[in-house]
Amino acid sequence: MITKDLVEIVRYENRFKNDWDSFVDNAENGTFLFHRVFMEYHKDRFEDFSLMLFCKGSLKAILPANVLDKTIYSHQGLTFGGLLIAPHCTDETYAFFWQHIKDYLSVKGFTDLIFKEMPAPYQRQMWNDDLSLDRKLVQQTSNFQVNLNDFKISKSKLKHYHRAAKNNFLLVEDDAFEPFWKNILEPLLSEKYQTKPLHSLEEITSLKKKFNKNIIQCNLYYKDEIVAGITLFVHAGFIVKSQYGASSALGKKLRAMDFLFIELIHKFKKLNFAFFDMGTATDASFPEGVNPGLMNQKKELGCRAYPQNIYQIRL
Structure with a gap:
């Protein structure tokens, strides 16, 4: 004892x-x-x-x-x-x-x-x-994840995926983060939310060098133009998290994100991963603190909601 x-x-x-x-x-x-x-x-x-x-x-x-x-x-x-x-x-x-x-x-x-x-x-x-x-639950958010052993993608998402596949996209695993950060992620966050990524380009590049197998950048190209990207954090060979995901205006028209997510879901299922983590739908600009459209998109891609609790313990 x-x-x-x-x-x-x-x-x-x-x-x-x-x-x-x-x-x-x-x-x-x-x-x-x-x-x-x-x-x-x-x-x-x-x-x-x-x-x-x-x-x-x-x-x-x-x-x-x-x-x-x-x-x-x-x-x-x-x-x-x-x-x-x-x-x-x-x-x-x-x-x-x-x-x-x-x-x-x-x-x-x-x-x-x-x-x-x-x-x-x-x-x-x-x-x-x-x-x-005497712990007190002070906040609970929902973390949306695809259980890769038991999931169902909605018919509408699959329809968009099959249509998008006809665009002859090129999916590239890229060691360089600059095309995605500079052309898509930073402009989108600045315009839509007046904010920046949690990791600067310099920080994510430095972390990639130190955790080469754990941090992966997947970019989607259409006629040599980057139209979407997802930055993945890979945890111990059993769970992969979409840390950043965004598309350009053209990418939205081409349903590039639906295509990219579904491609990656199937890829990591084949690699025997257990979960594909798509993060939260938290958004303080909505009355209940959750973006209902984003939440629905994640569910349509096969996600289930897992609670993530924040506790306070008085000492």
Whole structure:
């Protein structure tokens, strides 16, 4: 039985980088997003407060986190956070680690811990945590994913796909992000939302060099002109996420995005991936915070909604 006197909580430092990354690679719920290089590409925006839990000198759990005032977040710069666990962890140990973290942070003078759970498809093992930490659900969003072992694309999407296939598109897996970023993604986000991609062209290019197999750019060309693109994040060979997807005005007329998504869904199904993640339909400009048109498009492509919870724990 693991007890508090056997567990040491240590704040992450650069000297632990290799230990941290090795743990992520072998954790039950690890993904490349938790590698230190990925977490730190925007380290100027967040003050890191990641934690490592050792038991008799062996690393058993990590919490990717940042601090803002008296609140700990896991993690504001990542799609999701939470506790990463070593293989064969029991429900009791998982709950114990959370309680120990709560006590540690409370002693340090923090008032709240906020974490965004991984959607269920990312968790190869689910724990019955029953944290008993007075956690409060402060937000719930829907994460839309295609279960590649059981999905159905709508008849209308398939009709558009078959029509679009007659356009003789060229689908290219491209190491260069500039054609998509400069010609489609940045202009679209600027014009429609007055915003920019979360990753600059320089940042995504740098991350690609460090995570070559995990970050893939797929571009669609029509008569030598790029008309659509999707940036994919590939997680541990079992789930692929559409991080960015957009088309040009011509691409919209040609139904390029329908064609591109369906091509990629079938590609990763053949590669024995389990899920194709299309993200959320969150949009603050709509009354309920969800873009109904975008949500419907994702469902028509075969997506189901998986809850993604954000919890607050008073310390």
